[in-house]
Amino acid sequence: MHLTREEEDALDEKHGQALSIAYKILLSIGKATNAERLIPVDWVHLSGVNYNTIGDAGVKFLTKNSEEMRFLAPTTINPMGYDSHKQNNLSNNFKRQQMEIVKAYEKMGSVPSFSCIPYELFQLPDRGHNVSFAESNAAVMANSVFGLHTNKESSLSALASAVTGKAPYSDLRIRSIRDPKIKIKIETELNTELDYGILGYFSGKSIKESCVSFGPEISNIEFYKTKSLAAALGTSGVCGMFSNKEINGNNVSFGKEEEKSVMDELNTTESGDVIALGSPQLGTHELELLSNMVDGKKFSKKCMIFCPRSLYEKASNSGIAQRLENAGGSLICDACTCLSPLLTHEEYDGVITNSVKAAHYLNKSSGVSVSLTDLRSIIRKYTM
Secondary structure (H helix, E strand, O other): OEOOHHHHHHHOOOOOHHHHHHHHHHHHHHHHOOOOEEEEOOOEEEOOOOHHHHHHHHHHHHHHHOOOOOOOOOEEEOOOOOOOOOOOOOOHHHHHHHHHHHHHHHHHOOEOOOOOOHHHOOOOOOOOOEOEEOOHHHHHHHHHOOOOEOOEOOHHHHHHHHHHOEEEOOHHHOHHHHOOOEEEEEOOOOOOHHHHHHHHHHHHHHOOOOEEEOHHHHOOOOHHHHHHHHHHHHHHOOOOEEEOOOOOOEEEEEOHHHHHHHHHHHOOOOOOOEEEEOOOOOOHHHHHHHHHHHOOOOEOOEEEEEEOHHHHHHHHHHOHHHHHHHOOEEEEEOOOOOOOOOOOOOOOOEEEEOOHHHHHHHHHOOOOEEEEOOHHHHHHHHEO
16 A cells, blocks of 8 residues: 555654554555555544443443544444433443443544434535445445445444544445446335335345445435335445446346345244334434324334434424324434344343344344334334
């Protein structure tokens, strides 16, 4: 990799050990991905915020390095493990360690967004600008919908980009790689957000390219269905971007058999004792859609609704939050369904959700069975 004199000086610890560590991380990633150089990024979004995802070693790393590390790029952060404004039964150790993570990121200069949908909360850079997003759904949405350029970053690579303001010029930051070489040929009808999530999950598992085409079938779908597609695609494989371009390359078929194979993998129970909505977190449109569905009704099961705090405040001002709470929904801010300590197999036999991403993590990481059902069916089955 070619480094500027300034970058070489930083690598040689002339500007401190913390900056040198960050450059060493980017240099290693750059060499592994055949990057020729580093380029500036306008925005960084970090994962590795939930104590469940980074553990004690992560807390120790962040606490130590926050003494010297400072973010040069504007930096937002992913959800943490719980809503600190609500009572819960979590251990004091979990809450203490979670707050150490929060303090470390704030000390380094992050915006305390605690959201996996930063593209719905903040003004985006212009199309074609480079960012560094570690949250997989945000990376896929940034590339595919908003025309930003990012790789699917790890928590460590994005942290290094936040400290340096730079990222390796490789993979989806190169325009030619953003052109799909393979297409998913859709041979079944797609109606619900769950249908699109299943398509995304199958595609992520099947495609080893950075970008995939779905053709014009996905051109005019609703935003919340696009989120479902992006989140599932980012969960199951390496692919970090989808396109609606028609191509003359290889096709992979997606029909009823492929749809069934995903459901057989992720739909592991007929029902559950709690409903969990919000992976990715629900945005304003989804909160409004859900509130209209449940207006005048009551959930027959406990229902957790995960959303960003800033959108919860807007929903409170508009009456949307009150309608959801009147229906028995519990709105949880700053956290997400995935890897949440609020959803464990010790407390719940099964979770009902419309999120393919949540189903993946609940089944495979949390050991909780999942009833995977589209949103309208959830409301029809579990409200009175």
